[in-house]
Amino acid sequence: MSSVPSMVLYSLGARVALAIRALGLVLVGWTLFDAHPGPASSGRGLVITVLLGVGALAWIVWAWEAYTHRATSADLFVMTAAGGLLVGAAPSAAGSAFAFVAIVTAGFRLEFRRAVAVTVVGLFTLALGVLIYDQAALAVVAYGLGFAVSLLAGANGRQAVGRAEEAELLLAQVQRSREEQLRAARLEESARIAREIHDVLAHALAGLTIQLEATSALLEGGAERAVVLERLRHAHQLAREGLEETRRAVGVLRGEGLAVPEALEALVAEYRASSPGATVSLALGGDSSRLEGPVALAVVWVAQEALTNVRKHAPGAAVRVELQPDADHSGIVVLQINDGGRPRADELADTDGLAGSGGGYGLRGMRERAQILGGSLSVGPDADGWRVELRLSATGAAQATQVVPAGNG
Numbered sequence: 001m002s003s004v005p006s007m008v009l010y011s012l013g014a015r016v017a018l019a020i021r022a023l024g025l026v027l028v029g030w031t032l033f034d035a036h037p038g039p040a041s042s043g044r045g046l047v048i049t050v051l052l053g054v055g056a057l058a059w060i061v062w063a064w065e066a067y068t069h070r071a072t073s074a075d076l077f078v079m080t081a082a083g084g085l086l087v088g089a090a091p092s093a094a095g096s097a098f099a100f101v102a103i104v105t106a107g108f109r110l111e112f113r114r115a116v117a118v119t120v121v122g123l124f125t126l127a128l129g130v131l132i133y134d135q136a137a138l139a140v141v142a143y144g145l146g147f148a149v150s151l152l153a154g155a156n157g158r159q160a161v162g163r164a165e166e167a168e169l170l171l172a173q174v175q176r177s178r179e180e181q182l183r184a185a186r187l188e189e190s191a192r193i194a195r196e197i198h199d200v201l202a203h204a205l206a207g208l209t210i211q212l213e214a215t216s217a218l219l220e221g222g223a224e225r226a227v228v229l230e231r232l233r234h235a236h237q238l239a240r241e242g243l244e245e246t247r248r249a250v251g252v253l254r255g256e257g258l259a260v261p262e263a264l265e266a267l268v269a270e271y272r273a274s275s276p277g278a279t280v281s282l283a284l285g286g287d288s289s290r291l292e293g294p295v296a297l298a299v300v301w302v303a304q305e306a307l308t309n310v311r312k313h314a315p316g317a318a319v320r321v322e323l324q325p326d327a328d329h330s331g332i333v334v335l336q337i338n339d340g341g342r343p344r345a346d347e348l349a350d351t352d353g354l355a356g357s358g359g360g361y362g363l364r365g366m367r368e369r370a371q372i373l374g375g376s377l378s379v380g381p382d383a384d385g386w387r388v389e390l391r392l393s394a395t396g397a398a399q400a401t402q403v404v405p406a407g408n409g
Contacts, residue, residue, distance in 0.1 A: 021063035025056055028097045032086070035093035044133070048089050055082030055098040062105065073110055073118075076102040080122035087143060088129020096143065099126070103147050107154020108161075119151045204242020211235035241270075258296040260323070264303055268321060271307045279318040286325040291333065294373055295392055299323065299335050302366050302377065306337035306388040314339050317385060333375075335390040338382055366390075 032038060032052055039049040058078035065075075079102035086095025099122040106118035126147075127140050215231040261284055268282045291299060303321060310317055317339040324334040370377040375392035 018063055021059070024097070024101075025059045025063065028059075028094050029056065031094040032090055035090050037090065038093070044089060048086065048095075051082045051086050051089060051095070055079055055086070055095070058082065059098065059101075062101070073106070073114065076106045076110075076118050077121055080106075080118050081125045084122045084125030084127075084143075085129040087126050087139065088131070088133040088135050091133075091135055091139070099143075099147065100150050103150040104154040104157075107151045107156075108158045109154075112155060115151055115155065119147050122147050204238060204245060207238045208235055208242065211238060258292065258300065260291045260296045260299055263300045264321060264323065267300070267304055267307055271311065271319065274311060275316050278316045281320050283320070283322040285323065291325055295333060298366075298369055298373055298375075298392060299333065299390065302335060302370075302388065302390045303337060305366055310337075310339045310386070314386065333390075333392045335388075337388045339385040340383075 029052060032048065037044050037048065039045055039052055041049070055078070058075040061075040062079065079098045083096050083099025083102065086093065086098065089095070103115070103119050103122055106115040109115075110118070123140075123144055126143050129135070130137065130140055211231055211234050215228060215235065218228050218231060264282055264284070268280050272278065272280050307319065307321075310319055319337065319339045322334075322336045322338075367377040367379075370390055370392065373392050375390065377391075378387075378389045380387060
């Protein structure tokens with residue numbers, strides 16, 4: 001809109017703004033016709049009549065802009081010139097309203113230099129009218145100050161509206177950004193749930209598939225009934241463990257606590273039962289029960305993956321599982337699994353092969369999970385055996401929500 005008042009009028013509707021501007025023109029014209037001297041057909045009255053006509057025409061153009069939203073600047077120069085001359089020709093009327101309205105509108109609508117030009121035109125015609133009609137020179141000073149204040153008021157209004165528009169645009173951008181963040185968070189959460197369930201099911205189903213394939217081979221080879229039944233019992237046990245792991249993962253996703261000490265003790269007991277005669281120890285330092293969320297789940301699953309690989313590639317090896325929830329008081333969770341076996345060199349180098357042989361979640365998948373949680377997973381030879389070490393931040397990892405590529409199941 002062309003001025004601060006017209007913005008308020010426009011908020012009420014273009015037709016209302018047009019009607020009020022038209023009413024303003026009627027009031028200005030009424031003061032001129034009621035003044036002495038007033039419009040006439042000769043002499044000074046003729047000058048007033050011409051100035052009123054010219055100013056009214058420019059006012060009508062300005063008022064029409066409230067309806068069409070098409071702004072010009074020629075009307076402002078004409079209005080301010082007519083208003084300045086009317087101050088000298090009809091000092092007792094409100095002809096100066098033409099100039100004041102034009103200057104405020106110019107300050108709001110035009111660049112500051114062009115708005116100053118409109119104001120200068122008003123001051124020049126004002127001084128000319130005062131000089132021609134022998135009015136008091138003090139009127140030039142008084143009206144000049146009023147014109148300057150009007151110019152500044154219009155310019156300040158323009159800046160205020162600009163700031164309001166920028167704030168509104170920024171608010172809209174922030175709102176869009178929040179919506180995008182919420183959408184991304186939902187996608188990340190869906191991916192995380194899919195990843196966790198995939199890892200659990202891939203582990204359970206891979207082991208179960210191997211047992212069933214082995215059982216089928218035994219049956220085709222005419223194996224004894226007791227041997228086949230033992231394989232089936234093992235497959236049944238894997239199915240139960242898979243269901244239990246799925247329940248555990250779903251519980252963590254729901255925000256339920258995962259008892260890390262109990263889970264590690266169960267894994268150690270399972271290893272001891274599946275490897276008769278093997279030595280296995282568990283060392284829990286600090287308050288391991290405080291671990292929760294993705295940190296707790298990563299600790300349990302990495303331990304499970306490491307013990308599964310020991311059973312596959314160094315069966316019967318002595319194993320030590322050690323968990324330090326706050327290593328060196330640094331807030332870093334350290335899990336170490338060491339075995340004393342001697343895996344074959346070709347198996348040690350092919351970590352993807354180990355993951356793809358039906359063992360667990362895959363060392364590469366565990367390494368990716370650790371990295372996303374702000375930690376690391378290192379795997380390598382250690383003395384006479386093999387060492388797996390997981391390092392996580394107990395605080396930073398618990399807040400991680402980024403998407404992790406699913407590990408090789």
